[in-house]
Amino acid sequence: MISLFSKSENLVGLDIGSHSVKILQLNSANDALSLVNMGIAPLPRESFIEGRLAEPEAVAATIRKLAGHLKIKRKPVAVSISGYDAMIKKIELPNMAEAELATRMQSELGQYIPYNIDEVDVDYEVVGSSKDRPNFMDVLLVAAKKESIADFNNLLKLAGFDPLVVDVDFFALSNSLEATRGFGEEKVALLDLGANKTLLNIAHNGVPIFTRSISVGGNQLTDAIKDTFNLSFEEAELVKLGQSETRFPAKDLQEVFVSTVAGWVTQCQRALDFYLHNFPDDKISSVFLSGGSCQLPDLDKVFKEHLEVPVEIFNPVSQIHCDPKQFDPAYIEHMGPQMAVSFGLALRKSREK
Secondary structure (H helix, E strand, C coil): CCCCCCCCCEEEEEEEEEEEEEEEEEHHHHCCCCEEEEEEEEEHHEECCCCCCCHHHHHHHHHHHHHHHCCCCCEEEEEECHHHEEEEEEEEECCCCCHHHHHHHHHHHCCCCCCCHHEEEEEEEEEEEEECCEEEEEEEEEEEEHHHHHHHHHHHHHHCEEEEEEEEEHHHHHHHHHHHHHCCCEEEEEEEEECCCCEEEEEEEEEEEEEECCCCCCCHHHHHHHHHHHHCCHHHHHHHHCCCCCCCCHHHHHHHHHHHHHHHHHHHHHHHHHHHHCCCCCCCCEEEEEEECCCCCHHHHHHHHHHHHEEEEEEHHHHHHHCCCCHHHHHHHHHHHHHHHHHHHHHHCCCCC
């Protein structure tokens, strides 16, 4: 059984997305976090197809190249699988000793997991006492597809790294916020906007209580620019990033941006409404935006206007010590929000939970 909760020292946080690979290393000397290394490299467009790894050799080559640029030699790494490939569920069980819980979970897993037990790796952790039922405890259960874990293990070995911890991206995201900002009693929503999907993680006291993978992301905006101005995908990507020498009317670009982002907000709002329908007393106090697509101009303002709760860009790297001689502050400001998942993975070497 792979431990999805276990913590180990000296791990490299490696976030493998459909659009890019991100690497981050932390140091926790004297109980203070500091940045050691950080980098990102784009992946070839066909590396992932419909969320599945399609070109492992190309992805492995990108990891090797990025690691070489960062002067990272072969080390154990922490990686995360997508929420598409994992099930997260909180269950209530009577209070019991750890040994009794292990026996019970082994015999009763089938009633909690909608997969063939032989096809998944399972882990669980007691996260506290039940809110409404005395003498009961809340247990967080995670089931991850063995096929997905095997794909990542093989990929990392091909890239020359040792896969020591397999996490779930929702947990990595929560751990980033907990380590840098902390959690109060309120429920908060974390939205990590990637190229092809957005992670929604509603968390309380550092524990994910509602998670969704939403099929919206930055590539939708690139496609909209491509179709509107008759460009290639690569040309449209440069326009989106403000790196193109070709100039289009600001009004036309604004219309594409507003239309696309409105679709993002609608999909995220639907997921939040579903949560609030099922938990009407658990209001969300604030929303944190991260991921490569969160830095579009005024995106936080658009989300705030529609969601009607405080919204801010989440940059975990800016919350820790970064040597200005090694890391330019402008680089930290630009890169940090994209590194939220890899930051959470890199915490695997520095903290216990």
